[in-house]
Amino acid sequence: MGRIGYILLYACLALVAAFQIFPLLWLVLFSLKDNAQIFSGSPFALPNDPQWGNYLNVWQGGIGLYFFNSVWITGLAIVLTVLFASMATFAITRMNWKLNKFVLGLFMVGLMIPIHSALIPLFSMFLSVNLIDNPLSIVLTYTTYNLPITIMILLGFYYTLPREIEEAAVMDGSSINRLFFTIILPMTTPVMATTVIINMIYNWNEFVFVNTFISSDEYKTLTVGIQNFIGQYMTDWGSIGATLVISIIPVLLAFLFFSNKVVEGISSSAVKG
Amino acid sequence: MNKVMSNKLMITLYIFPALFLIAVLIIVPLILTGYYGLMDWNGIGSMTFIGMENYINAIQDGAFWDSAWHSLLLALFSTLSLVIYLAVSMILASKIKGADLLRKIYLIPMLLSSVAIAQLWIKVYNPANGILNTILRGIGIENPPSWLANPDVVLYAIFIPILWQYAGFYILIYYAALKNIPESLIESAKIDGANPLQIAYKIKLPLIMGVVKVTIVLAIVGSLKYFDLIYVMTGGGPSGSSEVMASYMYDLAFSTNNFGYGSAIGFLLLIITLVVTVIIRRLTASKEDIQY
Structure with missing residues (x-):
């Protein structure tokens, strides 16, 4: 050429x-x-x-609180998802039981369904246990709905771990808990990092659960918060712009520092088809 | 070894948290949606069993089919746009310096929330001061359309940010697949005198066909689930011209408190998505890789 x-x-x-x-x-x-x-x-x-005052004004005008809510809800859900997904993946790939393929299939249903189909029953379930307008409903849904994709990313890595490691540990009289928490889990750090990043992006950007389950301003996260906020500032473009920039900075920073992990996570999330 | 790793109590303990959450918060709600669809219910008061009435109404509901048609159109646009992504990936994978940086730049919009994307593009499309109409007026177009307020163009206007958002995602996938093709195959084709277009069409494309099929499924099924972006940008308007299945369901339940009917629509959305997924997989799968 x-x-x-x-x-x-x-x-x-x-x-x-x-x-x-x-x-x-x-x-x-x-x-x-x-x-x-x-x-x-x-x-x-x-x-x-x-x-620069645009940024200061919107931060003090409410965005600071939404940002804080997004941080702790995102963080807590990541920890729970990655822990529960690692435990489940360990049980499915390393332990011996009959229904493991069936349970895995059940988990993978979560990759195919439109979440909106589950929304009305989720709302009524949370309503009946008084979790509507309670951030716990958000943490629980984020944790649960990210489990399937997290398990799928972990799965490939767990299958490649050599059996000899467990055999040696069990020979030495190690319990399952010690084997999992002190040997297996540390070995999966690279793939856990990928799932943490992917979970962070999903949780940080999630909209529909918060929009449906949370009504008080004090619990809203950034995505829903900026919706209301922008409503009040209809004509003040500078403030709207500052709000949007603040909301996208954390994911852009994560991408800047961990771009290879992001690329890896997004590529593996594609296989789900 | 086997005895330790077959300990029923430990297996239960390790699988329980994930299994419990997925069963209670994903599987049960999906089944309940179908059940609530049989009820007349405003979400708060008591339910009245009305049989198949909601489902029959949905099938005769013109607004529902309009929303399904819009979802289908978006699915069609998304699938067609794969051709553009594929072409860009082919260029990107042909020994271009800086390809790694470029594909990361392409990916940036994919990382943003649909709400932020929607708000940004509302500004882009702003009739008076948006960047699009400013540019259009700059090149001499007197009366550029008010994009999101015009029922005839709104769906196309919504598709541009979708294209913008997902471009990097598909390019990333195609790029990775193309980089997996052994260099020797391309070299020997060159020696046989094949030109770059022939190599792209006759050698590269067939070799990554498996990945292309996966992306077709993703594009179509993903389109059927679109919600956030449209909900924020237009709320389905003007007068329903950009309503999709998920936004129609959402409005029924959470704006008009028609939970029973909304559940029926939600259940139909689930069935349509699953049926379309199975059909597309059947159509795109070759004999050896059918798997469910």
Whole structure:
């Protein structure tokens, strides 16, 4: 292929990259402007006199609380999901029992179904045990609905662990708990890191459960919080922009530092079909 | 060894948390949806059994079929867009410097919440000050459409952010599959005088067909489940012109308190998704890789 061919191919790829990046670049720019600059100036002009106050205002105006809720709910659900998924994957791949394939099949149902089909019964179940408008309902649903994909990612890794490790440990009189927590679990650190990142992205971005189960402002997470918030700031573009930037910074940071793990996790989540 | 690893109590302890949560919060609700669909129920008061009435109503409900049609259109667009992703991946995988960085840049929108994406694109489409109409006016188009308020274009307008969101995901998958093709195959085709297009179409495409089939399933089934983005961007409007199955169900239950009818729609959504999944898998599977 000639030189011109290569330049054309690069141009195509650069065009796609520009399409993927420009809306975000524009977002960051208008988050630092006031309406006068946004409505009169060129959309890609750098902000003269950047309005950092936009960020401070929205943070103090409620986004700080939503951010905090997102952090602890995301974090708690990650810990529970990865722990329960690791235990279940261990039992399915390493222990001897008849129904293991059946149970695995049951878990995998969770990968195929539209969550909206389960929403109304979930709502009435939580209502009957007083968990509506209680963040516990969110932690429980996040934990549960991420179990299937987490187990699926862990599964491949667990199958490759050599049997000799367990045999040696059991010979030495190690209990199952010691074997799992001090030998197996530490060995799965790389794949656990992948599942943590994937869980973080899913939980951080989740919308419909919070929107359905939580009504008090004090428990809302960022995705639902910014919905209400933006409603009040309908015409103040700078504040809306700042709100959106704050909400996407954590996942962008995670991507910046752990991009290979993110790529790995997203690729393996595709196999689910 | 076998005795320790067959300890029934330990097996139960290790499987229980995950099994309990999935059974109670995924499997039971799915069954209950079908059951609630048989009820006249506002979500709070008592239920009245009305047999198949909700399901019969749903089948005769024009608004439901409109929403199903919109879901189907999105599925069609998503499937067609795979061709673009495949083409980009082919270029990306053909010894391009910086390919790794580029595919990561493409992936960025995929990491954002649908709410943030929807809010951002509401701004992009803003008739007066959005970036799209600013550019269109800049190149001399006098009256660009008000994208999200126009029933004739709203579905297409919604599809652009979907394309934007998922491009990096599909490119990532295709890129990985293409990189798995042994270099020797491409080299020997070149020696036989095949041009790049022939190599792409006759050698690379057949070799990654398994992955392409998986992405077709993902694109179609994923489209049937779309909710967040549309709910935030248009709420299904204007006047139902961008309503999809999940948003229709959601509004029935949580805006109009029609829980019984909403459950019936939810159950139909489940059945349609499962049936479509099985059909697409049958259609795309070759004889040796049928598996359920």
